[in-house]
Amino acid sequence: MLSQETITIVKSTVPVLQEHGHAITKRFYARLFENNPQLKNLFNQTNQKQDRQSMALANAVYAAANYIDQLEAIIPAIQPILHKHRSLQITPEMYDIVGENLLAAIKEVLGDAATDEIINAWAEAYGEIASVFIALEATLYQEVKENAFEGFVPFEVTEIIKESNDVKSFVLTPPDGMRLAPYQPGQYISVQAEIPTEEILHHRQYSLSKAYDGVSYRFAAKKDGIVSTHLHDNIRVGDVLRISAPAGHFVLDGSDSPVVLVGGGIGLTPLLSLADQALRLRRKVTVLHAVKDHADRPFAEQLEDFASRGAEILYYAEQNADADVVSGYIDAATLERNATDAEVFICGPEAMLQYVVNACLAATTAEHIHYEVFGPSLAVSTANA
The missing domain is CATH 1.10.490.10 (Globins)
Known part of the structure; x- marks a missing residue:
């Protein structure tokens, strides 16, 4: 002491x-x-x-x-x-x-x-x-x-899915005889990348984008940065990626309150598994997803699936917004209305995070607002809570 x-x-x-x-x-x-x-x-x-x-x-x-x-x-x-x-x-x-x-x-x-x-x-x-x-x-x-398993373990890439022009999903299966470590929706894995042109190993965290099924992990990467570019350009089906067991605290609570999921671009990734789990638990789910170009929106099929299962999906886009898409950014009034009596989960760029947090604080308290930051954990103010 x-x-x-x-x-x-x-x-x-x-x-x-x-x-x-x-x-x-x-x-x-x-x-x-x-x-x-x-x-x-x-x-x-x-x-x-x-x-x-x-x-x-x-x-x-x-x-x-x-x-x-x-x-x-x-x-x-x-x-x-x-x-x-x-x-x-x-x-x-x-x-x-x-x-x-x-x-x-x-x-x-x-x-x-x-x-x-x-x-x-x-x-x-x-x-x-x-x-x-x-x-x-x-x-x-x-x-x-x-x-689960300890350290970094080699997993085989068994499927690669093109989600948009610059987003791919990678499906990983464990070595023969190894049980797939369980995880909570919203958690991530760390990928250890050995890139031929680099002197050091690189580690990056990628959110798991589907609920646990005991068979495989799936994560998505946007082609932006040395590791994600390596994954897009060099990794093929049959290759091996070394990963550590799932981690993270960005997970659902045990309540039955409505769930509001706010994602910016690739930030939707952890929210996909959260939405899937919340719908399985019969919780009310609202997803707000903002992108630059609606014509190149990633995860469109998953969002349509959630809608067919009862989720409310609100689409936003700066470009190519059609009749069912709001042109521009997510507005504060919509955030405030949906945040009332709900658990709010946010993932996206820092500027978006702070804007969404501020809007939600007008309707709820900080303890009901959860966010995942891209990169280091920089401060997002909840001072108005």
Whole structure:
């Protein structure tokens, strides 16, 4: 347990983290990869180049400092990180490496302002934070050990489906004799890609797009980025992809309330399995799907199937909107009307997420709004809840 003195010192650094947190985390990642190049394969290097990863870490460090005396309060917010760590096979030893480089980055960026007293307090606090993460992740690893497979396992690609001009679905079956690990609709798998032109392995998370059937996994990838482009251009039926067991917290609750699913483009992927499950449970389902071009809308057949099973499907498109499609963006009034008394699930670009969250907050509270972020877990404000 942290001493009151340590808690006081760490909380006193919150204003400094607000001002310098991004610079600290940028320096942290530079140090981490300089000193431990073997860890590059665990991080999306595109997000590194776009500075998204350091911004996400800055948010996490700030939250940890602000709640250092009540870390249990941030457990719901860190669930996406815990699941992603499990899917990437993050080990406790890696936390020592992270801590060493993070403390060094704080010292470098703050200079003389980072006194020994502050660095020592942060070292103690980081140890406490790491212990919380490690303990929670150990539970996830134990669940996988009992119910699924460990590590990255080769699955055969048995079917590839063209969903649109730039979206393909990949169906994977497990090795002979291996039971398909169960999953909850809304969860994802991590794909470990060995790309001939790359020096390191790349890992990407892809949402599972159908409810569990005990036979195969299916995920969809938009041709955008090094791994998804590799999948589109190089992977054929009969090839093998190494994946880790399903992970993620973006899942239905146990209530019978209506379910509203809001997707932007490829963001519909995890919502497909959620819609399927909710319809099987006889819950009222409304799907709002926005795309740039209706003529090239992915997953059209699945959406038509949901409609035939009783779901209300609202289509939006910026281009080629026909009589049954709203031209333009999803409007706030429709979101507010549907969010009332419902569980809302959102997946899409960050700007869309924030817009939809704000609109839904006019009709419901933050606890009934669930979202999945593309890439690192950047903050989506629910301050009006």
